[in-house]
Amino acid sequence: MKWLIGKAKAPVDGLARVTSWMKVFFGDAHVTRPVDEAALVKALGGRPYSCIGQSHSYNGIQVIPGITAFHMGESRFDSLTYDPVTQTATCGPSVKVLTLKQELVKHGRRMLNSGNYMEQTVIGALSGGTHGYGPEGVIAQSVTALTFLDGHGQKITLKQGDPDFPYAALSFGTIGPILSVTLRTAATASYQSDAWVTRLSKKAALSKGAMAVTAAVVPYSDPADPLIMLHTLRPASEGKGARKTTPPPFSLAGLTEFLLRRLWAFDRLFPPLRYWLQRAANRLDIRTHRRVITAPEDLDYLYDPEPLLKTQRAPDLLTGFFATTFTAYNLAFFVPLERTDEVVRFLMLEAEKLRPLGFVLKSLISVRELPDASDLPFAGNFGGPAAAIDLFADVRDYAWLERLQRAVTSYFPGVRPHWGKSAIVDDFAAALGEEHINALRALHLRHYPPGTLTPNEAVRKLFDLGDPAPASAIAKATAPPEA
Numbered sequence: 029m030k031w032l033i034g035k036a037k038a039p040v041d042g043l044a045r046v047t048s049w050m051k052v053f054f055g056d057a058h059v060t061r062p063v064d065e066a067a068l069v070k071a072l073g074g075r076p077y078s079c080i081g082q083s084h085s086y087n088g089i090q091v092i093p094g095i096t097a098f099h100m101g102e103s104r105f106d107s108l109t110y111d112p113v114t115q116t117a118t119c120g121p122s123v124k125v126l127t128l129k130q131e132l133v134k135h136g137r138r139m140l141n142s143g144n145y146m147e148q149t150v151i152g153a154l155s156g157g158t159h160g161y162g163p164e165g166v167i168a169q170s171v172t173a174l175t176f177l178d179g180h181g182q183k184i185t186l187k188q189g190d191p192d193f194p195y196a197a198l199s200f201g202t203i204g205p206i207l208s209v210t211l212r213t214a215a216t217a218s219y220q221s222d223a224w225v226t227r228l229s230k231k232a233a234l235s236k237g238a239m240a241v242t243a244a245v246v247p248y249s250d251p252a253d254p255l256i257m258l259h260t261l262r263p264a265s266e267g268k269g270a271r272k273t274t275p276p277p278f279s280l281a282g283l284t285e286f287l288l289r290r291l292w293a294f295d296r297l298f299p300p301l302r303y304w305l306q307r308a309a310n311r312l313d314i315r316t317h318r319r320v321i322t323a324p325e326d327l328d329y330l331y332d333p334e335p336l337l338k339t340q341r342a343p344d345l346l347t348g349f350f351a352t353t354f355t356a357y358n359l360a361f362f363v364p365l366e367r368t369d370e371v372v373r374f375l376m377l378e379a380e381k382l383r384p385l386g387f388v389l390k391s392l393i394s395v396r397e398l399p400d401a402s403d404l405p406f407a408g409n410f411g412g413p414a415a416a417i418d419l420f421a422d423v424r425d426y427a428w429l430e431r432l433q434r435a436v437t438s439y440f441p442g443v444r445p446h447w448g449k450s451a452i453v454d455d456f457a458a459a460l461g462e463e464h465i466n467a468l469r470a471l472h473l474r475h476y477p478p479g480t481l482t483p484n485e486a487v488r489k490l491f492d493l494g495d496p497a498p499a500s501a502i503a504k505a506t507a508p509p510e511a
């Protein structure tokens with residue numbers, strides 16, 4: 029196969045195009061991958077810079093044109109240690125979520141929570157407010173200490189309890205480079221994972237007593253009582269084994285259920301049928317239930333309860349071509365948990381109004397419940413339980429999702445940003461709180477005088493960090509790439 033694919037070229041430092049995931053946002057920057065701390069400190073000197081993890085954020089928060097970009101995810105800051113006494117792990121900025129999980133499982137430990145993809149750097153995921161669902165859903169909630177370099181190359185370590193700590197721990201590019209983070213871990217365990225195709229009205233009863241709840245709403249089903257795919261996790265208990273109740277495979281309901289579960293692939297192959305399949309599924313009113321008991325060492329049990337990673341079970345070439353996260357633009361934000369159902373119905377009605385204009389939401393509306401509150405001021409669940417709502421669209425349609433986000437922020441107070449996926453706009457200022465915006469602003473300016481760390485322009489505007497793009501940066505950003 030190698031002859032077919034060819035040898036991957038090692039990335040070279042220099043002027044290069046930095047793109048967001050799905051390439052909707054891009055800009056030319058001087059990308060550099062320092063080999064060690066000394067090289068990093070040397071490269072900081074006297075010029076504006078930014079940090080990139082794996083560049084997996086959708087909204088371009090990692091793309092800052094015209095300046096020096098430290099590609100930490102492609103550097104060699106791979107240190108990773110587990111301390112059995114404190115049961116914490118400490119890792120550097122090049123370490124990926126998958127690598128951390130693989131190391132932890134050797135010690136019978138796991139991350140407290142994670143997102144549905146593991147190629148991000150741990151530090152990029154923390155900074156972007158990445159979350160899974162269930163208890164302590166925002167990954168940054170598990171951080172106990174971090175070390176970063178200030179604009180003069182001085183090392184600063186902050187620990188839980190330090191007044192600045194909660195601002196630095198989830199800081200979306202306003203503090204950096206972050207050189208290491210220490211995270212709490214938990215013992216590996218087995219879970220009872222239940223998945224239903226059902227209606228929203230049944231969710232409360234079916235998820236009663238569950239520790240973690242997520243739902244994928246079929247966007248063009250009945251907004252009065254939407255069709256959903258509900259997924260709950262409970263600690264595995266004695267006597268409960270796998271179970272499956274599905275319609276007969278050769279019935280219309282069986283076929284529709286099969287297609288619904290593979291909507292991501294079908295959706296990509298036959299976009300014009302997207303809406304009609306969902307209407308048919310809504311009419312057939314399918315009900316199914318599957319139960320799986322997850323393996324304690326399974327790294328992605330939150331999203332794929334079958335043993336091992338999908339890629340370890342069988343090579344799935346189709347995933348890369350069809351999976352929504354590889355083919356769609358994804359926008360997400362957090363809403364207060366008690367208003368989730370209302371927001372979902374609102375989105376369905378708004379999306380329906382956009383259909384005559386040719387816009388159809390892709391795949392499903394995903395709802396991940398974060399049932400507890402975080403004390404990190406910029407976490408999605410700061411101040412109270414929240415639900416993360418994920419919307420998907422074909423890449424060419426991404427701006428419709430920004431319009432839907434704006435509609436939600438206009439009608440529902442308390443909507444908070446997902447730093448790696450929301451369109452970062454001023455609408456979020458009220459929900460973030462002036463005192464917290466001022467505190468992070470002060471922390472940033474204390475450590476980073478102008479001309480040093482330069483966050484993304486949307487963040488600069490939201491936090492009033494000065495001219496979002498100085499004239500020189502605009503000139504550089506709009507100049508054609510050097511030969």
Ligand SMILES: Cc1cc2nc3c(=O)[nH]c(=O)nc-3n(C[C@H](O)[C@H](O)[C@H](O)COP(=O)(O)OP(=O)(O)OC[C@H]3O[C@@H](n4cnc5c(N)ncnc54)[C@H](O)[C@@H]3O)c2cc1C
Nearest residue numbers: 081082083084085143144149152156158159201204206448
């Ligand atoms: C396929 C896919 C699936 C995803 N699934 C989920 C999910 O389930 N849940 C979820 O919440 N999100 C999810 N995301 C979003 C993703 O987890 C976040 O956007 C995350 O921040 C990306 O991490 P990264 O390493 O690529 O960081 P980047 O996107 O490169 O950077 C993110 C931010 O971190 C900063 N940063 C990175 N490294 C450093 C450093 N060393 N020091 C200081 N600042 C730094 C950057 O400046 C930027 O502000 C998904 C993304 C993809 C592509």
